[in-house]
Amino acid sequence: MRPTHMSAVAPQRSAAVIGAGPAGLLTAIMLSQRGWGVKVYDALPPPPSAEDNDLWSSGERSYQLGLNGRGQRSLREFGVMERVSRYAASVNGRLSFDTKTGAPSESRLIPPGQPGAEKTYVTRVLQRDRLQACLLEEVRERYPNVAVSFQVTCDGVDLSGERPAVTLCPSAETVSSQEELEGCAVPPVGLTAFDLVVGADGVRSAVREALAASPATSTRPDERNTFTGLRRRKRLERALLMVLVGWALLGARFGVKLCAKALLGAG
Numbered sequence: 001m002r003p004t005h006m007s008a009v010a011p012q013r014s015a016a017v018i019g020a021g022p023a024g025l026l027t028a029i030m031l032s033q034r035g036w037g038v039k040v041y042d043a044l045p046p047p048p049s050a051e052d053n054d055l056w057s058s059g060e061r062s063y064q065l066g067l068n069g070r071g072q073r074s075l076r077e078f079g080v081m082e083r084v085s086r087y088a089a090s091v092n093g094r095l096s097f098d099t100k101t102g103a104p105s106e107s108r109l110i111p112p113g114q115p116g117a118e119k120t121y122v123t124r125v126l127q128r129d130r131l132q133a134c135l136l137e138e139v140r141e142r143y144p145n146v147a148v149s150f151q152v153t154c155d156g157v158d159l160s161g162e163r164p165a166v167t168l169c170p171s172a173e174t175v176s177s178q179e180e181l182e183g184c185a186v187p188p189v190g191l192t193a194f195d196l197v198v199g200a201d202g203v204r205s206a207v208r209e210a211l212a213a214s215p216a217t218s219t220r221p222d223e224r225n226t227f228t229g230l231r232r233r234k235r236l237e238r239a240l241l242m243v244l245v246g247w248a249l250l251g252a253r254f255g256v257k258l259c260a261k262a263l264l265g266a267g
């Protein structure tokens with residue numbers, strides 16, 4: 001039995017993590033290891049148990065994620081790779097089928113450490129939801145300072161106060177009437193303030209949208225404000241693109257001139 005990560009004193013700082021996917025749960029583990037009290041919210045229902053082999057082998061449960069060396073290192077660093085390893089397959093080669101004849105052809109990868117090996121690690125593969133289930137079980141067993149709530153949707157982040165506050169509502173399919181949903185009044189959720197809000201809510205992130213819409217994030221010269229950093233990076237990327245386009249145009253003109261010279265010279 002591995003020890004729990006229980007701090008001697010109650011955590012002083014509180015964080016909300018929006019999204020209990022792989023990124024959100026690993027972030028919650030990392031924050032808890034650093035002494036934060038963490039509340040994680042996810043709009044969807046929880047995944048089934050990672051141990052249920054029949055269910056996971058049906059092939060219909062979410063898509064497969066490939067864990068490369070860097071991903072495995074992160075999971076190891078936060079103490080969860082051992083659990084993930086129990087359910088992840090190893091990629092040792094490739095089996096392809098000819099599109100016309102259907103004939104199979106097999107190629108084996110040279111194992112890491114042997115001469116000619118392409119990689120320094122063996123890629124591991126498991127379903128996205130099963131990885132989420134592993135992380136969730138790890139959280140529930142070892143991190144009492146992390147509370148995970150499912151079927152709770154983050155509807156926005158209010159940055160006008162001293163501390164960021166998130167609007168939390170029951171997910172649409174879990175409330176019985178439209179008034180209940182519109183009012184967002186179903187306890188125990190509502191507007192809740194935290195010291196830190198982490199947006200791990202996937203590609204259509206409500207947190208990122210709230211940051212983008214807030215005048216506070218685009219004007220405040222705050223080094224903790226990652227949105228300002230993003231804007232700066234975007235500007236830099238645009239400038240770099242202009243320089244590249246300039247080079248390409250100059251190169252093209254120069255190339256045309258050289259070709260013309262060569263052709264005329266040759267003629």
Ligand SMILES: Cc1cc2nc3c(=O)[nH]c(=O)nc-3n(C[C@H](O)[C@H](O)[C@H](O)COP(=O)(O)OP(=O)(O)OC[C@H]3O[C@@H](n4cnc5c(N)ncnc54)[C@H](O)[C@@H]3O)c2cc1C
Pocket residue numbers: 018019020021022023024041042043044063064065066067128152153154155200201202203204205206
């Ligand atoms: C078909 C497919 C194949 C992929 N293959 C790979 C691969 O091989 N390797 C790889 O690294 N990546 C792959 N990806 C990308 C993969 O989805 C991500 O790497 C991984 O799931 C990212 O984890 P995440 O926690 O950041 O986001 P997600 O897994 O998207 O989790 C986000 C969570 O946030 C919750 N959420 C969203 N909005 C809200 C809200 N407003 N309030 C509360 N909760 C919210 C969602 O319910 C979800 O559980 C693939 C994606 C797809 C679609």
